[in-house]
Amino acid sequence: MKRAKSVPAMASPTLKLAAKGLIARLSSINDPKYAFSTASVEIYDTAWVAMVTKRSGEQKRWLFPESFYHLLKSQADDGSWGYHPQTKASGVLGTGAAVLALYKHLKEPLQLHDVSSEEIRKRIILGSESLRTQLQNWDDVLSTNHIGIEIVAPALLDYLKQEDPALDFEFPAQAGLREMNAQKMSRFKPEHLYEAKVSTAAHSLEAFVGKIDFDRVRGHLWRGSMMASPSSTAAYLMYASVWDDEAEGFLQHVLKAGAGHGDGSMPGTFPTSYFEYSWTVVTLLQGGFSITDLGVKELNIIADHLEAGFKEEGGIIGFAPRAPDADDTAKGLLALDLLGRHLSPDRMIKVFEGRNHFTTFGSERDPSLTSNCHILLALLQQPDVAKYYPQIIKTANFVCEYWWSSDRRIRDKWHLSHMYPTMLMAEAFTELLRHFDNGTYPKAADGQLIWRVCICLFQACHRTLLEQGEDGSWEGMPEQTSYAILALAQARKLSLFDGLGKQVQAAIDRGAHYLKTRKVGHHDASWTSKSAYRVAIVAEAYELAALNVQKATRDGAPAVGRSIELPISGPRLDGYVDLVAKTPLFSDVPQWQLRASLVEASLFVPLLRDRRLSVFSRDEFDASEDKYLEMIPFTWVSCSNRGGSFMATSWLYDMMLVSMLSYQADEFIHKSAAPALRGISALSRLIDGVFDELASESKHVNGKSSSSSSSSSSSTTTTTTTTSEVEKKVRAELLRFVGHLLGHPSLARSSHWDLEALRRELRACLQANVAQIEENSRLAKHPSSPVLHTRARRTFFDWVRTTASDRTAIAFPFYFACCHFSSSQTPGEDVFATAAEKYLVDAAIRHLATKGRLMNDFGSTGRDSAEGNVNSVHFPELQRCSAAAASSTPAAKKDVLKRLIEFEEHCCSRALELLSQACLDGHQRRESLHLQKRKVVMATVYRDVSELYGQLYMLKGAAELD
Known part of the structure; x- marks a missing residue:
């Protein structure tokens, strides 16, 4: 050994003996001509x-x-x-x-x-x-x-x-x-x-x-x-x-x-020598075994083979000779570095670096996440790491984007298990955070990248915790369970998981127990080639490493990520946990899971704060303090985690932004636009004009939305000279808002139908705000005690199903979510394709919006009466809550609202049940069963988010009666 890096020896005697035996076998298995492979037969x-x-x-x-x-x-x-x-x-x-x-x-x-x-x-x-x-x-x-x-x-x-x-x-x-x-x-x-x-x-x-x-x-x-x-x-x-x-x-x-040992069966790949050398050495050394534990002589033999390979191939290697790729090159460099034999990564960079990521081969159908994770790990290990900052930043951005765009489970081209890329990303990003703590992180990097890295890292480990089976395994597979344990071993190092250490360790212990007691001969073949296979020696290395990290501790080492301060922590985080635990939706969820979702959600807050002024110029009017920025991420994260839905992070983040903008739009109309214009009708015409103008622009480019904040801003210069400066400002803000949503990059490939549904519901929402202002004005002209809306132009039923529910901003964000799903999962196709699906989803969202308004009104009856806002309880119908009473108390009115909320909930749930059935019935005629199920999951998560907001309003309303 030329130079050895110290790795703490924590192995038990039994594990040391097993690991040493594995390395001994690996060092002596090579055939001088054909090399070797322990890949299973195909x-x-x-x-x-x-x-x-x-x-x-x-x-x-x-x-x-x-x-x-x-x-x-x-x-x-x-x-x-x-x-x-x-x-x-x-x-x-x-x-x-x-x-x-x-x-x-x-x-x-x-x-x-x-x-x-x-x-x-x-x-x-x-x-x-x-x-x-x-x-x-x-x-x-x-x-x-x-x-x-x-x-x-x-x-x-x-x-x-x-x-x-x-x-x-x-x-x-x-x-x-x-x-x-x-x-x-x-x-x-x-x-x-x-x-x-x-x-x-x-x-x-x-x-x-x-x-x-x-x-x-x-x-x-x-x-x-x-x-x-x-x-x-x-x-x-x-x-x-x-x-x-x-x-x-x-x-x-x-x-x-080969693995068939003469029985006629053949492996799909032979040899795999460099692959098995590199993966086994790195896995065991990073799993806590020392060079002494594994055997210096035997490791030298392996290092000699790898070094010879790099020399013969001119600075790069593959899984076997004459088959170079970036994945095996990076892992081989890391293995040699851990063994004290440093080689330069420059040749790897020259051959495999692409514009936005590293390619595994010179050309490929799709990029590999795991290859880029290995490259990131190899580059972060370099003694002159600063030299490779451009490649490190590029690769980290690619890995982040790959994770963010993956729906539910991440996939990689080299492995069928999502736990394998999850583990590698956790390792790579933990190492990146270590550099950030030590001050060796590139100062020129995008400030948002570290928050995105933290989100990926936390989600990877948190979701791994949530997916563990009752028997301690992950999907009953030993190798996949080993990956999961090694991912959680990274969580144990992170300050992000300081409040969740017991849960992390308990999950590792259960997983280790499963590995120790599983049936002999039970294996999972998850590596992909033309088919799928298992690599016996590598699988054994992962299992030994997973068992070895079970008892590992930080040994006084500082937590990784300690230099990053959580946006929400301490008593404030505890307060949120206590509040959400009171809602029926989360009353049965363990508190540690609520806490974990809150920590995860808090990591989005800095990203939202950076975008708070991206559309509305909020400093120009009496805007609120944006307290909702802390709650918005939690509503989406918690409902995604609940039940293991795990929506794509990009979908969650964009829905958080839409929620933020819907709050801001409501505030803009009521606090800025309406007071600034002389009449409500002028604001209504302005809203219609904005949509008509953007629709005209959209038609001009053959039906594809070209709306954007930039095009909207420039269009303000075309207004006539008779338009007031005030109206110009209002119009410009509305153009930016509507153009931003309809022209959002995440919707670029959505279907025309879904985009038109978003346009229709967004317009209805803005006009409903205007109608609400008009209703409030009519109420104010005829004061009474208790407050009674005697001049209502419509029945309570008609009002709550139209103006009131449109204003809740429940419908238009849902159709934004559909456009997002369409664009990313089924480009150009309607998310809900058949007539039955379209009808049922529209019905479900209308019931959901109506319920949302009723729940909102339940929670704000006192405030609305004091501020002169029309509330459900102000309608004449609510003045007689029972056959025996000519008038009703506030408590009786709220009891009626509760029953109506239950009715709308029943209708919404039934519509979603029928929607699910309709989607599954038609899956063979269209896309896969998985996509059909994910569409229903998306709708269900959205329902839960709306329900959570409503339940929080209900808690507030119940407190008013106490």
Whole structure:
């Protein structure tokens, strides 16, 4: 060892022995020619290897009969192969490839005479029917993160159709798959594979049968393998005109040395040596084991292999030789640094740095969060860290944005479990905060970035806490449970979790108990390639690290993040917890969960404060003190966390901004616009004029909203000279507000229908404020005691369902939420698509808005009477609350309001139930079941936020009666 970094040795003797044994095995497993892999076997690659034939003179024979027999043994009772509970692509590819292999063997039995053609036909029929069913249910095509799925799956289906024209499958996801394939193939040129430079397409040569000359791709062969892919290597052997003994030797070696150990099954990737070296070393050393614990001699052997790899590849490496990528390069640099062998990251930066993030390969369909987390960790580890500030800031911003835009659970292209990227982000951002505490954080960085980092970090750990199962595991999977424990180990270091230490430790203890007592042989295969697999040595390292951190402590080290002062803490935070715990919505929620949601919500407050003057010039009139800025984030965060809904952070933040702006708009109209203009009718005309002008601008660009605060501001110069300066100012403020919402960047890809619904409800809300002012004026002209609105122009029922509920600002924010969801999840499509869905959601929101107004009035009867604001209790209908009484007491009126609130709640809940049923009934005709469920979840979270506000008003109103 050239230089060793001190890592506290905290391991128990048993864990030390296990970790040392793991490193000893890892250091001695390498084959000098083929390296090694402990990746689990995959049916897809097994099937391709089973199709390889070889001629010896005039005789032709199946080269790997063991693989054919393995296919027979592994077919499930329903006819499928390769079923995976987390991804449907695995079953589609496994079943499709296995059926293709059986067709090949049916046509040419060759030397295999012990399986009848009738037996093979039966299995083909079963497999084909299973494949047809799987394709009909394949609803995660667009979100799949399997390597090369967009080229491998269409090719496989074409090969099946060539074998049997009856296998011409049609399925709901076909159009989306074809579009993905067309995009990928539009950039593919066969000659790229004929060049000497590395091409990721070499990993999937089986997708190019009939499209390339296999004789010209031999340059990609390295020690017998085509980019470490048995299926690609098998295709090369099948379709090259000249036999390649080196490729055959590679497959023969993998058959014996792979995880199948000679039973005919093949791993999907071989070798994975650099990957396993780097991941195992980093995981164990960061998990609290010391270099001495693991064995200096053995670690030196591993370090030598990694160093040699970097030297051979010119400063970068991949999961295996000749397959360079940013992910393995960054992890390898980190591993060597922990072992005291520092290498420069400059070559990694030169090869993989992109405009907004680092790419894993030179070209890719989508970026990887985990690759960028590894790069961030590697750069933060550099002794001259300041040199890499631009890359650190870029990568941190990308990781933040990736987390913010992820709905419910984060996804990454290399792993099926959301806990893996969650853990890595927690590690990377904890390290970034450590630099911030130490003063080594770049001063030029965006001031909001640290708050965004804190939000991501807190949400990652908080949501991990909330997702733990009753048995202590996360989804019953040992490797995923290990990731979760390691993520929570980061939370234990953070000052953000100082008030939640007991809950964090208890969750770690329960998770560790699950790992210690789980069934032997129970594994999760969550790494993604063309299919999905497990890496035995890496899985063992994660489990040992998770068990080892259970007893770790800070050992007197200062908390990470200590230099960041929480916006809400101490008695003020306690007061909020006590208040919210009194609401029916949160009365059963443990106080620690309320506290955690309040801490999380408080991290948004600085971001909101930075935006408080972004639309309205509030300093020009008697505005309130913005006390609601502290409560707004909590309403959205708590309702998202409640029940594990976990809406996208970008959605939550934008809804907080909309809530803030709705408060400000109400205040602007009542305190600034209405007093400034001579008459209410002038304000009403001004509002209509603003919407008409913005609608005209929108039509001018072919129906796409071009409204924005900048275009709205410039339009004020076109007003006539007869317009008063006061009216110009009011109009400019309204233009900024309406233009800001309708032209919000987050709505850029929303459907026309949803955007028009937002426009309609926003207009109704602003006009309802004007109507409310007019009603208040009419009430003031005829004072009475008690206050009675004898000059009301409409019935109480009509008023509360229209003007009163429109003014609550419940409807228009909901349709903003729909536009946001449409833009991010279903671009250009209506969120609620059918006539039934549209009717039911409109009904639910109308009942919700009506209930919100009734609850608001319940809580403010005394204040409204004193200030002359029309309240529900002022209407003539409320003067007789029972058949026996000609008039009613304040308490009796509130009792009536309670019953009406219950009625509206019943109607709203029933509408949402029917909406959920309508969405789920139609999911196969449109997008995935997951998206249908998320639409209903979005509506439910919104209902809960409105309900929380209402319950807080009710608490206030109940206090008035005490």
